[in-house]
Amino acid sequence: MSVARRAFIQMSVGATVGILFTPTVWTLLDDVSIWTQNWPWIPTLKYGEVKGVPTVSKMCESGCAVKVRTVAGEAFGTEGNMDNPLSGGGICPLCANGVQVKNSPNRIAAPMLNGEEITWEKAEEVLVDKLAAAGSNVAVISGDQTGTVNELLSAVLTGKQSDKFYTMPCDMQVSDRAWTGLMGGSGQIGYDMENADVVLLAGADAFESWGPTVANMKAFANNEGGKFIFAGPMQTKTASVTSKWVPVPAEGMAAFTLGICYYVLQAGKSVPASDFDQFKAMVMAGYTPAKVEAATGVKADQMAEVAKQLLSASNPVVVPAGSVAANAAGIALNLLLGGGMKVLPEFAAAVDGAMTRSEMLKGDILQGVDAEMVIIYEANPTYALPEQVKAGFTVAIDSVNTETTAAADLVLPSLHSYERYDDLASPYGVASAIYTMGAPVSKPASGAKDARDLFLAPAGLDSESFAEVIEAKVEAIGADMDELVEGAAYVLEETPDMSGVTLAASALGKAAVPVKGTGAVGLAPYTVLSVGTANQATTPNAPATISNNQLVGDNMVVMMASVTAKKLGVSVGSKVKLSGGNGECEALVQVFEGVLPGVVAAPLGMGHTVGDEFSKGKGDNVYKILTVSSEAAAGASTWAGSTVNVAKI
């Protein structure tokens, strides 16, 4: 071959060697390796000063005292607030996701009239007109149990001579019915689990869904050596850490509690209540262990054992939940034992014409609401109470799209907890009257305004903004604004007058009798916070934490003991239809031995039809199959004792 070609080959060889003697190739490779490490579509981070700003979060039922973590002023996370007794550093899974919900595309951007976006001016106009037109036939449904906003809204009603104030069904309401209704007490019942040496959770799923969950868990954590016993139809998450689980059907809880009273009375305990003798007679006659065992299936010796532990304790406490009767029985038992049950005073009101908390809890929403105009504040009755609410004109106030806002005539976007002034007064169950408030951490999302301001005038207030109402509240209760803003809580030490409290003997005697529905199996609806609550749908990061015992794909999962499954002729994974109340649910079967035989446990809070992909179309809505039965003797309605028929499909 020719010299030219060889020369060329050799030159290129030389060139190749030469380039290797320069940094070019290596730096080039290095740059390429870096190039492979930074993809343009992957979001980059924001840097700056990192702070933890204390405030309150209203996503769970009781509300959490939180610190919002911000970087360069932008909120990115939520952590607990060490200095606040409601948190002690911990928070619930819902509030832990607060910032993500705040930034969710599911937020409502602007006021809407029949689905059309309108201006805030227009919205206010419509609101005022409708209020005027409705006259006294106005109702309020509030999903907030602890906020001063309820004073504002109730004042609006008072101004219009209406008493139709409703809260969503909650333990606080049931407890109040028992305490102020049946037993003639005043103030709010609380339970001191932290200092008790024996705690009987009579149906109260205290570490997951009952009362101030986080405060309860903190109490549990700090209570060294205290013995916790859980009684209920299923082994809830609470039961996984208590030292004992006593299987008791929901409708039998009152009778079970009275069954324990039997032993306590036998031990000679008494209370200076006017109807004590009547009560004693009623229990000794009607609720002997044998009778209770017959009615509830709970073994007498189990009750004896529990009673023994309570009696031997120096500071026992019984935490009831479920029906009014169950609460009354529980309170009675506490009075007999004289342990860690507390009675909390109510904080002074800030708004003239506002109802007291007890008055607010009187309305029985399960009986149905029918009004010319219904104002719904951060509640989701269209989802949780599909049949109860009828209205000529509905105003829904919420920060995100829900079934309720979708169905409402007028929608007013509200600010997220982290964007507004809000407060928490004595969430139900806390051991002492405690007040916490929070100032805004983030700038409001574009278009968002504080919808509560629209009700200042109708409530007869001349304040500029709701913030002033909060200030008034703080002043009224005699707390220090600055300390509260710093995240500290204000505690009110005083006990309301207990004279004239009765044991509601006559009513309780009848009301405690277990009333069961007609369905084939009992239904134990349960709440897991990661799934959500009646008012708060599943949060963005929660789905990864929801177990396949609640949700598989888009199918809800119901749990039952193997014997129940055998009886119903179903097995793990079989698809079933549950029918009860006036509705039906579809679900997959999971066998879980921690459920009372003859009972099916179903998770509440799924099956949303409106919202983001994290809740919409996930599972089915158990509220549809709950049966409302009336506790005639207690003059209230309850979901306890719901039953369902199960059909394989």
Add this chain to the structure above:
Amino acid sequence: MDSKLFPEGTQRCSFGQFMLWMGFLGAVFLWGVYGATLVLYNGIGTTGLDNYFGFGAWITFDLAVIALGAGAFFTGLLKYILKIKQLEKIINLTVIIGFCCYAGAMLILVLDVGQPTRAWFGYWHPNVHSMLTEVIFCITCYLIVLIIEFVPLILEQKQLNKIPFIHAFAHNLHVNMALFAGIGAFLSTFHQGSLGGMYGVLIGRPFAFREGFFIWPWTFFLFILSAVGTGPVFTVLVATLMEKITGKKLVDFKTKALMAKIAGSMLSVYMFFKIIDTWAWATGYLPSVGLTFDDMFYGFIYGKWLMFSEIVICGIVPAIMLVVPSIRNRPGLLYTAGILACIGVSLNRYIFTVQTIAFPVMPFDTWQLYYPNWVEYATSIMIIAFGFIVISLSYRYLPVFPLETKLNYQSGD
């Protein structure tokens, strides 16, 4: 029309017929390409792999083809280093098969790594302690060697070979082929071993973990043996398949039998150690971590029958069939044994890949099932189609089989 390109003195099917065949293969290949595109563009979430089964069909496929492709290095070793003349009659085919298998494995690996653009980090930031690094090194290097071994065959193509430069070049390569064969043998032996080592070193996976010799767990040596035990028979099977398809005799049975004999003896050695290893593992290691042999199996999918068929039906049986001359010399039985052996080694790779990670080590953890989805199948089949295409082209245009003319077009010998 392309008859000028055919090897000296051979006949091939009509161009139209050939195109039809290629069209079919091409279609299958494109189906795989579609699957591959989805994987590369949307991410590996597209496949049936998950957090429990990070390794699945792809890795199994890779290990299997690499084992079966071992015919290339081992035969090369025997022919060039140990100078077994007989084998030159089939050596070309072994090289082509080796090339297909390794090239295919590489393609699959590109899909299998989550960040293909970083695949070369194995060279840029190597971790010398990792068996996988060794694999990456050896496979890439060995693929290059195979290409070098393949090139002269291409250059011997009738028309190309007329060019003096190419002729000379091809000749030079041939002279040095022994060197490459040597390098190839070394590289291939090592990564066959490393592939086994990959599993043997998993201290967290009782199903696969093995003690070993120096830095190499026993699986290291077992994988080498199983590969050399099956590679040659696989070559024989391919040759036979080609004969069936083309209707020509391509390799004389004497050579096939020799290959089978070699494979058979290696396979026997392998089975001997494999059985000892399994026994030691079941009775020695497992109890030491609180586990029993039975714990390792579950239901039908992960049942004991897998290991039984691997070791007995597809291990001991073919080993015997191949070493016993009277059986080996019956074509039908030879091929059966060969097929069994190949299934055996593939099963072994599958068990080591999937069952290893399927066994729930934490007592409260559960056995999970793994189903590869069509994307994994399609891409794997794509590789097989690729192999067929390469071999078809080579057969049609390259002088792959030195004996072809002798066996088919000349009467007697």
Add this chain to the structure above:
Amino acid sequence: MEERRASKRCGGVLPFIIGFLATCVLGWAVLPGLFYEEIEQPFKFSHAIHVESEGMDCESCHYFRDDGSYAGFPTNEGCAECHAVDPEEAMEAIAEAGIDPSDYNAIIAAELEVIEDNLLSGEDENKAAEREYVVKYLIQSTEVPWLNYQYQPDNVYFSHKAHEGLDIAELAEMKNELSSVVDSAVFDEPGEQNCNLCHMKDIDKNDTPPAFERNIISGYSKMTMKMWKCERCHALKGQPNACYTCHK
């Protein structure tokens, strides 16, 4: 035969050397420059004016927070302490003048008092720069998108606090080992600030900020310290080189 071999020999060495030298020169002198594109900073910020004329010291903008984190670039909040243009007033004025707040040129042209009266600079050139800052960022309450000459990606956690104590004089002993990491010129006249070790030398005396040189492949700054440099110095100083010492 003879001449053939001869030609082979000379034909062998010469072309080789030519090729070798050619690429060497290319590789060292020409190619490296081709990998960078120059990007100007958002506006002309003069360190010189702030430091020399106004007598500010580095810490007044670049300081450690109480948690030990480092406030690198000043925020509008900081700048507003001196550049006292009230965004709200300014926006109102702009609205009154009927100008679109995003139309910077129009705002600048309008020479509104709220802005003009509060400009601190003397010379027009500097005034223009200051005006640009005020109009584009301060009153819009958007932070200045400074280009960081020492840019590091999100996966790097650099602690200024940990490097606060680095002493140039001390490092001077390792001058040679560090030659490829730190510009040797730094060691010639060690300033009391050790920032020069990694940051642009004597930036505090700089009037017009130099362009940001962006690598067209990696997108990093030319001055971005690559990992091997960090590792070199850590090794020399006996500091850990664990991944998590610097990565997140």
Add this chain to the structure above:
Amino acid sequence: MQMKEFKVKWGMVIDVDKCTGCGACMVGCQVENNIAPMTKKDPYNYVQALTWDRDDASNKLKTLTWLYVYELSNGKSFPEHETAYLPRPCMQCGNPACVPVCPVVATEKNEEGGIVSQVTPRCIGCRYCMAACPYHARYFNWWDPIWPEGMDKGLSPSTAVRPRGVVEKCSFCHSRYLDAKDQARQDGNDPMDLPDGAYNTACADICPTKAITFGDLNNPEHKVHELAKGKNAYRLIEKLGLDPQVYYTSEREWVRKLGDNYNADGGAHGAPSNSHG
């Protein structure tokens, strides 16, 4: 098997008897470490839109849960049945199975308190480490991370966002460690001798029952030092010799028994009641 030992040894002691499985820790972890919520649709990927949906979070085999809470059962039937919840972070093993197998040194056991690092920009996504880890503590990004519109503005500064195709895992929120060291330097304290609590993980911080205790196992000043030696302390599948830096404790024997395999005796470390060191 040589253990790597360092002056500081960050570890956890998780009290199974306190964990109610509420899931707050898992949410806190996702938020702290920028783990995107799982969305079925990828609006930015046209090809994705053409094919089937991405996995949703109900498929536990495709989720990214650095910290995962397992539900344990004593296997008995009603009424003897009992449950417990066991949070499982990365064990940060002293003798990790995952580290030596990585072909590109994307993960290592080194100083920084013996936390097993995972550097995702280096990771090539071969998933060999996942095959190696018996705790399933390592997770693969099967899909690109996508935050629903607007949600990506609230990202945490503590962890870089990972692209798809790389493996990631719990890092004990180690950038909080770096922060804590800076704080110490600022206050003139020794960054290598942090007081108990100065550095805490997101999950331990947020846990309402304080079931998770975090600290330096080597430092007698730290609570974990004693807790890890408790008579009910144990570690998961210890017999394999991975030497985890995460300890569990439970007074319930059936829970402890579920911590390791006892189907055949010959266990290197014996019963879980006395298991450490």
